Amino acid sequence: MTVTAHVRLTAKPGRRDELLEIMAGSIVATRAQPLCSSVEVMKGVEGADDILLVEEWPSIDDHMQFINGVIEAGGLAPILDILAGEIETLHYTKIPS
Numbered sequence: 001m002t003v004t005a006h007v008r009l010t011a012k013p014g015r016r017d018e019l020l021e022i023m024a025g026s027i028v029a030t031r032a033q034p035l036c037s038s039v040e041v042m043k044g045v046e047g048a049d050d051i052l053l054v055e056e057w058p059s060i061d062d063h064m065q066f067i068n069g070v071i072e073a074g075g076l077a078p079i080l081d082i083l084a085g086e087i088e089t090l091h092y093t094k095i096p097s
Helices: 016-031 060-072
Strands: 003-010 038-043 050-057 088-092
Touching: 003 060, 016 038, 016 050, 050 060, 060 088
Parallel strands: none
Antiparallel strands: 003 050, 003 088, 038 050
């Protein structure tokens, strides 16, 4: 079962572009993961400081294992000071038609 992870980050007011710059290397690293089949980066329309990552993974466990590895390696530390709140992650699966 493939899952789509929606990862929402909200930068402190006026700092979205700075957050995107800091995240650039992490986005490349995520795309390089063999189990991650795609990553899209979107910016908010209504929420001018929002960023949404839309990632495809084989399972929630695969996604969470990757995220936990990033956390353990300190990969989130550079962005935490720029965030206005917590990172929100939701997982979805497609409904067969």
